[in-house]
Amino acid sequence: MAITILPFGPQHPALAEPEHFRFKVDGEVIVDVEVKIGYLHRGMEKLMSTKTYVQNIYMSERICGICNVAHTTCYVQTVESLAGLEVPKRAQFLRVVVNELARIHSHLLIIGLAAHEVGFETMFMWIWRDRELVMRLMEELTGNRLMSAYNTIGGVRRDVDEKVISALKKACTTLRESFLQIRKVFLEDPLIRTRFVNVGLLKSRDAIARSAVGPVARGSGIKTDVRADDPYQAYKDIPINVVTYKECDSWARMMVRVDEIFECLRLIEEALENLPSGEVRIPVSRKMPEGEAIGRVEAPRGELLYHIISKGGEKPYRIKIRTPTFSNLYPIVATFIGETIADIPVILISIDPCFCCTDRMEFVDVNSGKVWYMSTSEIKRKYWR
Amino acid sequence: MAIGSYALERLLRWARAKSPWLLHLNAGACCNGCDIELVAALTPFYDVERFGIKLVGSPRHADILAIVGGVNKQMEERVRRIYNQMPEPKVVIAIGTCSVDGGAFNGAYNVVGGVDKIIPVDVYVPGCPPRPEAIIHGVYLALRKLYGGDFLGKKR
Numbered sequence: 001m002a003i004t005i006l007p008f009g010p011q012h013p014a015l016a017e018p019e020h021f022r023f024k025v026d027g028e029v030i031v032d033v034e035v036k037i038g039y040l041h042r043g044m045e046k047l048m049s050t051k052t053y054v055q056n057i058y059m060s061e062r063i064c065g066i067c068n069v070a071h072t073t074c075y076v077q078t079v080e081s082l083a084g085l086e087v088p089k090r091a092q093f094l095r096v097v098v099n100e101l102a103r104i105h106s107h108l109l110i111i112g113l114a115a116h117e118v119g120f121e122t123m124f125m126w127i128w129r130d131r132e133l134v135m136r137l138m139e140e141l142t143g144n145r146l147m148s149a150y151n152t153i154g155g156v157r158r159d160v161d162e163k164v165i166s167a168l169k170k171a172c173t174t175l176r177e178s179f180l181q182i183r184k185v186f187l188e189d190p191l192i193r194t195r196f197v198n199v200g201l202l203k204s205r206d207a208i209a210r211s212a213v214g215p216v217a218r219g220s221g222i223k224t225d226v227r228a229d230d231p232y233q234a235y236k237d238i239p240i241n242v243v244t245y246k247e248c249d250s251w252a253r254m255m256v257r258v259d260e261i262f263e264c265l266r267l268i269e270e271a272l273e274n275l276p277s278g279e280v281r282i283p284v285s286r287k288m289p290e291g292e293a294i295g296r297v298e299a300p301r302g303e304l305l306y307h308i309i310s311k312g313g314e315k316p317y318r319i320k321i322r323t324p325t326f327s328n329l330y331p332i333v334a335t336f337i338g339e340t341i342a343d344i345p346v347i348l349i350s351i352d353p354c355f356c357c358t359d360r361m362e363f364v365d366v367n368s369g370k371v372w373y374m375s376t377s378e379i380k381r382k383y384w385r
Numbered sequence: 386m387a388i389g390s391y392a393l394e395r396l397l398r399w400a401r402a403k404s405p406w407l408l409h410l411n412a413g414a415c416c417n418g419c420d421i422e423l424v425a426a427l428t429p430f431y432d433v434e435r436f437g438i439k440l441v442g443s444p445r446h447a448d449i450l451a452i453v454g455g456v457n458k459q460m461e462e463r464v465r466r467i468y469n470q471m472p473e474p475k476v477v478i479a480i481g482t483c484s485v486d487g488g489a490f491n492g493a494y495n496v497v498g499g500v501d502k503i504i505p506v507d508v509y510v511p512g513c514p515p516r517p518e519a520i521i522h523g524v525y526l527a528l529r530k531l532y533g534g535d536f537l538g539k540k541r
């Protein structure tokens with residue numbers, strides 16, 4: 001049978017951050033997994049301590065191209081609390097708008113790739129078409145499609161005018177309609193259901209014990225969301241509803257993302273509706289006082305934490321970053337055990353990893369000790385069709 | 386070589402330029418912003434499949450190597466190996482400022498720098514990330530190189 005290879009080969013186009021998985025299998029069934037990370041190591045934390053606070057806005061953005069807005073928000077928020085700054089209200093609301101837009105784009109990306117992983121190409125193309133609309137809104141609002149550095153220390157870089165606001169509101173309505181369609185497919189389509197339901201079970205107890213974050217935890221019925229638990233920026237004024245699912249499987253994790261998109265649209269609309277007037281940015285000194293600060297935000301993939309230590313001056317002494325995929329890798333390892341080889345891509349995609357298959361997966365047969373290597377596309381070829 | 390006649394060679398060049406296979410490689414020092422813009426170039430809005438481009442998973446099948454991100458020490462050897470595995474003629478596109486010269490990650494202890502420190506590069510697409518339109522233009526220049534002259538937008 002002919003195999004159509006799409007943007008998802010062993011050199012994963014969308015998921016970077018290569019990780020190495022070593023699966024121990026008994027026939028088809030996985031009995032153990034080891035994870036080795038570090039293929040994408042760039043020495044960011046070290047690099048950031050050699051640059052000034054302003055330069056680091058751009059560096060933090062380049063930690064991850066997909067959640068760049070969450071990274072800059074978290075970074076500037078931490079620096080602001082280090083300096084004891086109060087950001088203008090209007091800027092806080094605009095930060096919510098841009099964060100939620102970025103969340104929509106990130107969730108759409110992963111939902112599309114999940115559809116692609118199970119061979120549902122039509123849905124993949126649909127979703128990426130809608131995502132392009134979101135990218136255009138992003139461009140209208142911030143000036144660039146992806147790396148916009150919209151957040152800056154002391155506010156945001158650009159104000160919005162009536163034209164942009166009405167474009168955003170109009171797009172929210174169009175997007176909601178097409179997402180309703182997507183939601184229906186995820187709820188009812190037999191292809192999606194057979195591939196996702198009851199695959200990769202992560203019980204609530206395990207999710208807590210292994211400190212899952214973000215949609216992975218919420219898919220296991222745990223009500224955790226930094227936006228609700230420890231509201232930052234304008235989330236204090238616009239309360240959010242935390243979406244949880246009790247099914248604990250890959251399907252629940254995807255559904256959390258699908259439903260969150262509607263929540264994002266509501267947040268954008270409410271933020272624009274209640275947008276206060278005034279400044280969007282306050283002048284800030286380039287030098288920061290001595291001290292320490294911690295900031296956390298809800299990135300699309302879960303809780304993101306920055307810890308900055310300053311010894312005064314223009315450059316930070318040390319920046320520590322804890323990213324959500326790193327927290328989610330450990331809980332997900334448990335869910336592989338007992339599943340078959342063919343389910344590996346589905347389970348991996350359900351944690352929304354920043355992950356790349358440039359390096360292969362390694363298999364060890366527990367009975368004979370034989371070792372072999374395979375990439376996700378080979379798995380698909382061999383076990384799915 | 387008997388089959389090296391002019392007509393056959395023209396046919397070969399035409400066939401190559403009309404159905405190039407593309408391999409996408411993340412060279413390590415990358416933020417995956419360029420990765421998603423490359424995927425966006427493949428989806429309905431931009432659609433590089435118009436040019437007959439198909440993404441492949443193995444370097445042995447590829448005509449065009451699209452590299453995103455600068456090279457870090459872990460990936461250095463792999464990049465070289467993947468390049469050597471590709472059959473001739475091959476074209477390398479460096480997508481994004483990172484792969485052009487290391488970009489934002491210059492100076493990090495684990496980063497070697499631009500892709501051209503490791504392998505020869507034919508087309509540079511600057512931008513952080515470059516827009517899908519710019520990537521498509523880069524691909525077009527690569528195709529031109531594969532064909533050995535202008536082949537689009539030119540009447541015979």
Ligand code: SF4
Pocket residue numbers: 062065147414415416417418419420453454455480481482483484488489512513514515
């Ligand atoms: S050029 Fe910019 S967007 Fe592209 S990988 Fe490098 S940092 Fe990311």
